[in-house]
Amino acid sequence: MDWINLAFSIGGATIRMSAPLIFAALGGLFSERSGIINIALEGKMLAGAFAAAAVTTLTQNPILGLIAGGFAGMLMAIVYGIFVINFKANQIVVGTAITILASGTVPFVSQILFQNTGSTPEIPIGNRFIYTPIIIAWLLVISIWCLFKFSPYGMWHKFAGEHPDALQTSGIDVIRTRWSGVLVSGFLAGLGGATLSICLSSSYTRNMTAGRGYMALAALIVGGWKPITAALACLAFGFFDALGITLQGIQIPKPEFSIQFLNQIWSFFVSAQFIQIIPYILTITIVAGFVGKSRPPKALGQPYLRNR
Amino acid sequence: MQLFNFVKNIFLKSFFFSLFAIISLNSYAEINNKICLILDKGGKDDKSFNQSAYEGFLKAQSDFKITKDSKYVTVKEDSQSPHFIRTLSNGDCGLIIAVGFNNADIVGKMAQKFPKQRYVLVDSSIKETNIRSLSFQEHEGSFLIGAIAAIKSKTAKIGFIGGMEIPLIKRFALGFESGAKYINPKIKITETYVGVSPAAWNNPTKAKELALSMYNQESDIIFVAAGASSQGVFDAVSDMNKKNNKAETKKFVIGVDSNQNYLIPGTVLTSMEKKVNSKIYSAVKDFIENKFTTGVITCGFADDGVDWAYDTYNKQLFSNEDIKKINKIKQDIISKKINVPDYYKVGK
Structure with missing residues (x-):
């Protein structure tokens, strides 16, 4: 029986599908731990996806493409940071605006560079990453865990989100800490987008992130704003996605119950559509507090006023 | 008195000017060959039927003497579609081409309100006196x-x-x-x-x-x-x-x-x-040559609307x-x- 084959296929798909989510969730972690809500992840990923594909096409070098993707995400983060940190604008509103800005700007730049608003030219298979970004993602999970656990830099970020006044009194600038959180977040989200366009597929296509920025945010919340649990939540999301994909394609063994009603229940729970909504049901359940309490940083979403 | 003359002068001038404007507008309306294309959410570069429609539109634009005012719009959300169609239907466009079943349905509802406006619908089988529906099989x-x-x-x-x-x-x-x-x-x-x-x-x-x-x-x-x-x-x-x-x-x-x-x-x-492109091209051609017919046109194998592609790339297979x-x-x-x-x- 090809159960082993099936398990390998699901496992491979899980790891691939979760990689961009992990990048974006780690990005969200950086900014949210330092007190800035990051609903703009989607827009930063989109910018990263485009920049990576465009630079790889122009230079024939995927490493440059990956870096460019990160910096494009960072560019969006700079715009975001100016508004939410320096001008103290509402973070949800600006975040949404950044996502819309990215989905409009990217086709515009694409039209200038490639005379095509829909997609960039296809990148040949030799110029694409096979698995490098996936490894980078997991290395980042561990290193960011260490960073938050052991280094003072991680501690500053935690305090900027939990109790900014305490951080300021101890002589560390809150504004500067938050800026670094937002910039790193943009870079990581950009890498997530780059993974999508130059590793998991072969070109940028319009709105190719397809809601992954929001899914990463949900994974971050499910994971309780901690790097390893957030990455595991991403892996779970990827797993349900992969399961839904595989279940659409195969005939599921159907046990024959004597009661007709049980048969219906069974076919409902193994249907691909049901499997696909599991991540969202999971998120709602966990966030609603039934499974475990997921506590956000205390000062999340509050702009910091230095002379309060 | 001088003031009166001045006002009279202005009044007369504006009267003649507006008369002229009306006349010129009328003569313009007779030869209105402005074509408006409404694309569905995929946009003009979707490597699919929107792109095909856009190519047909461009080809027709360069082959026939169509005014440069001809334009295309892309529907980003379903809620925009009625707005676009109503705005374009005010008589400014000679022919409106709507791509996609969603746009087509709304045109179907709107067409009775603008009986003089002529439409071409892609992916639809709506029957109206002023609509040519291209129903691909x-x-x-x-x-x-x-x-x-x-x-x-x-x-x-x-x-x-x-x-x-x-x-x-x-x-x-x-x-x-x-x-x-x-x-x-x-x-x-x-x-x-x-x-x-x-x-x-x-x-x-x-x-x-x-x-x-x-x-x-x-x-x-x-x-x-x-x-x-x-x-x-x-x-x-x-x-x-x-x-x-x-x-x-x-x-x-x-x-x-x-x-x-x-x-x-x-x-x-x-x-x-x-073959959305060739069907749109021929619709524009009919319109320019004043042979435009309405009704549902089925585009299947018999009318060269669909086909399988056999060319040098897959010949050896x-x-x-x-x-x-x-x-x-x-x-x-x-x-x-x-x-x-x-x-x-x-x-x-």
Whole structure:
């Protein structure tokens, strides 16, 4: 029986599908731990996806493409940071605006560079990453865990989100800490987008992130704003996605119950559509507090006023 | 007194000017050859029917003497569509071309309000006195594609990947399935969709995973109708073929809407062409030459509305015998010897 084959296929798909989510969730972690809500992840990923594909096409070098993707995400983060940190604008509103800005700007730049608003030219298979970004993602999970656990830099970020006044009194600038959180977040989200366009597929296509920025945010919340649990939540999301994909394609063994009603229940729970909504049901359940309490940083979403 | 003269002067001047303006406007209206194109959410570069429509529009624009004011708009959300159509229908455009079933439905409702405005609808079968509906017979084309896939499949397992789960795509799927079953009743067909929301048209990563999962379960030919997501399936097939070079386990993909054979020569088995561009071109031509007719025009095999793509890129994949079989089926569909099921009529 090809159960082993099936398990390998699901496992491979899980790891691939979760990689961009992990990048974006780690990005969200950086900014949210330092007190800035990051609903703009989607827009930063989109910018990263485009920049990576465009630079790889122009230079024939995927490493440059990956870096460019990160910096494009960072560019969006700079715009975001100016508004939410320096001008103290509402973070949800600006975040949404950044996502819309990215989905409009990217086709515009694409039209200038490639005379095509829909997609960039296809990148040949030799110029694409096979698995490098996936490894980078997991290395980042561990290193960011260490960073938050052991280094003072991680501690500053935690305090900027939990109790900014305490951080300021101890002589560390809150504004500067938050800026670094937002910039790193943009870079990581950009890498997530780059993974999508130059590793998991072969070109940028319009709105190719397809809601992954929001899914990463949900994974971050499910994971309780901690790097390893957030990455595991991403892996779970990827797993349900992969399961839904595989279940659409195969005939599921159907046990024959004597009661007709049980048969219906069974076919409902193994249907691909049901499997696909599991991540969202999971998120709602966990966030609603039934499974475990997921506590956000205390000062999340509050702009910091230095002379309060 | 001087003031009075001045006012009178202004009044007279403006009166004559407006009279002139009205006359010129009238004469302009008689030769109004401004064409307005409304594209669906995919946009002009979707490598699919929107792009095809846009190409037909551009070609017509350069071939006939159409005013430079001709323009196209892209609907980003369903709620924008009535607004666009109402604004364009105020008499400014000579001919309005609306692409996509969603736009078409709204035009169908709006057309009675603007009886003088003329419309061309792509993917619709609405009957109005001022509408030319182009009803493409996707199920006929898909039937033939299904038959070709069944002829060429070595594992007797083939797959279908649709974009968003909507009746139009279901129509492709049903045609494909019955075509394959016509050749080989025992063939196994896997039918999957990228998603149930419009994001499904722009998710190549997921389409790629769907395709990899199918190829791993021994399907060797996949027919894909998923807009911009289709790129993922093309990636998957080149990944799979890179891993093994044996001719007997080679995987194939079948494109849709426009001729996609050139994308990966030798691996794209064929494409189901939906000739939106030529049909729009001829609609504009009729309009310019004052031969514009309304009513529902079916675009199937008989009227060269759909076809399978056979060119230099996939020539070596078909033997003479295959070609004969395929042409026989095509002729049988045209002469109604084969009854192709239409999801719009049998479905639900």
